[in-house]
Amino acid sequence: MEGLKGNAGAYTNEMRHDHLITSKQLSRGDIETVLDRAAEIDEDPSAVADRYADTLLGLLFFEPSTRTKMSFETAMKRLGGDVVDMGSVESSSVKKGETLADTVRVIEGYADALVLRHPKQGAAQMASEFVDVPLLNAGDGAGHHPTQTLLDLYTIRENAGLEDLTIGIMGDLKYGRTVHSLAHALTNFDVHQHFISPESLQLPREVVYDLHQEQDGTQIREHESLEEILPSLDVLYVTRIQRERFPDENEYQKVAGEYQIDTDTLEAASDELTIMHPLPRVDEIAPEIDETDHAAYFDQAHNGVPVRMALLDLLLGGDDGGVRDD
Amino acid sequence: MTENDDHQLRVSKIQNGTVIDHVRAGQALNVLAILGIDGSEGEEVSVGMNVPSDRFARKDIVKVEDRELSQDEVDVLSLIAPDATINIVREYDVVEKHRVDRPEVVEGVLSCPNAGCITTDDEPVTSRFEVLDDGVRCAYCGTIVREGIASLIDT
Numbered sequence: 001m002e003g004l005k006g007n008a009g010a011y012t013n014e015m016r017h018d019h020l021i022t023s024k025q026l027s028r029g030d031i032e033t034v035l036d037r038a039a040e041i042d043e044d045p046s047a048v049a050d051r052y053a054d055t056l057l058g059l060l061f062f063e064p065s066t067r068t069k070m071s072f073e074t075a076m077k078r079l080g081g082d083v084v085d086m087g088s089v090e091s092s093s094v095k096k097g098e099t100l101a102d103t104v105r106v107i108e109g110y111a112d113a114l115v116l117r118h119p120k121q122g123a124a125q126m127a128s129e130f131v132d133v134p135l136l137n138a139g140d141g142a143g144h145h146p147t148q149t150l151l152d153l154y155t156i157r158e159n160a161g162l163e164d165l166t167i168g169i170m171g172d173l174k175y176g177r178t179v180h181s182l183a184h185a186l187t188n189f190d191v192h193q194h195f196i197s198p199e200s201l202q203l204p205r206e207v208v209y210d211l212h213q214e215q216d217g218t219q220i221r222e223h224e225s226l227e228e229i230l231p232s233l234d235v236l237y238v239t240r241i242q243r244e245r246f247p248d249e250n251e252y253q254k255v256a257g258e259y260q261i262d263t264d265t266l267e268a269a270s271d272e273l274t275i276m277h278p279l280p281r282v283d284e285i286a287p288e289i290d291e292t293d294h295a296a297y298f299d300q301a302h303n304g305v306p307v308r309m310a311l312l313d314l315l316l317g318g319d320d321g322g323v324r325d326d
Numbered sequence: 327m328t329e330n331d332d333h334q335l336r337v338s339k340i341q342n343g344t345v346i347d348h349v350r351a352g353q354a355l356n357v358l359a360i361l362g363i364d365g366s367e368g369e370e371v372s373v374g375m376n377v378p379s380d381r382f383a384r385k386d387i388v389k390v391e392d393r394e395l396s397q398d399e400v401d402v403l404s405l406i407a408p409d410a411t412i413n414i415v416r417e418y419d420v421v422e423k424h425r426v427d428r429p430e431v432v433e434g435v436l437s438c439p440n441a442g443c444i445t446t447d448d449e450p451v452t453s454r455f456e457v458l459d460d461g462v463r464c465a466y467c468g469t470i471v472r473e474g475i476a477s478l479i480d481t
């Protein structure tokens with residue numbers, strides 16, 4: 001693998017054999033490359049159906065996330081490859097006290113690329129320093145979840161476009177890593193971002209600091225109420241407010257109720273408004289909205305497969321793989 | 327110059343080694359901690375604390391005999407002693423004098439204060455912090471520390 005790595009510059013696919021740790025590492029060009037590739041695959045999945053027939057993807061999930069894992073597994077299998085799964089932490093050597101650094105070095109020997117989910121922040125960055133095969137971060141604690149970000153961006157582009165976009169991101173902005181990753185990635189585009197949350201669940205100041213570093217401050221706004229900003233939005237990205245963030249049930253009900261949407265809420269919205277949610281939802285989006293043209297959250301979940309196929313294709317890309325179609 | 331010499335007399339002159347001057351008052355022991363100097367290797371170390379200074383009301387001075395600090399070591403000091411001057415002494419003469427520069431990255435000196443960070447687990451990993459204009463940032467979890475950096479020094 002080392003040798004191939006040294007040659008990576010010779011190919012037009014610049015992501016080849018890279019790790020994917022955070023959405024911050026992605027340039028606008030990288031993001032567009034992935035989204036374009038995903039669109040091609042979405043259009044004609046059969047073209048890549050056995051491109052990776054001998055390829056194995058190693059799945060290391062140190063905390064349960066059935067959806068993300070299934071999505072990666074589906075993506076690899078639809079590319080003709082297969083997966084090897086570390087299984088649950090309870091049944092593995094980790095339980096016996098093995099370090100993450102050792103675990104990834106062992107599994108690297110079985111697989112052509114690794115997908116890691118881990119409860120500690122920075123776990124993917126550290127693990128990537130110990131392996132030569134591409135490592136994809138599928139969530140590291142309160143840190144990053146870049147493949148979710150890419151499928152979010154793909155969904156936004158399909159529904160509303162990424163140019164001259166006004167997006168509202170609402171709910172638990174403090175703990176939601178999905179939100180942090182997405183907000184970072186959006187600074188690559190001409191986007192106005194409105195963050196809507198109760199005061200206690202605002203974006204961490206560090207994230208705000210970073211966003212201001214990346215983008216003109218007037219494009220980043222924070223609000224406590226959806227009402228004032230809803231009419232101007234092209235996209236509303238809703239996240240769940242979790243009960244455990246509040247001291248008691250009453251407080252939770254009172255606050256969470258303000259950030260739930262139904263068809264009444266949407267009367268003030270544009271007809272073109274696209275509503276997204278990383279799922280699973282509880283009651284923050286009323287089921288009646290599912291049947292409207294606003295709802296994009298199930299498409300968003302399905303988009304995880306072509307986007308992850310595109311990523312795997314770009315990161316694993318053989319000589320004829322990747323973005324080169326000419 | 328005579329003023330400076332006067333102050334240096336408060337701590338004994340050294341024959342060969344390094345004098346770290348203009349350290350912010352109260353930071354001398356942190357300077358030693360950052361440099362990993364604890365006297366265990368037999369080096370002669372003298373520390374002056376709260377010495378009157380023109381530049382600050384009070385300053386600390388650290389003198390280490392028979393050791394010339396490298397630029398890397400000196401740069402790390404900038405985190406807690408940004409105004410320090412480094413004097414390399416040979417045969418009682420100052421042969422080199424330089425200011426500290428802020429490094430871009432500091433490795434293995436600080437430990438991350440975020441309990442959720444992978445570097446706080448028992449992993450074979452050296453801490454790494456990116457140096458910002460007004461603090462440091464963990465290269466693994468992204469936590470930014472602006473105040474109390476000295477308390478993160480890994481001793």
Ligand SMILES: [Zn+2]
Pocket residue numbers: 122438439440443444445464465466467468469
């Ligand atoms: Zn950290």
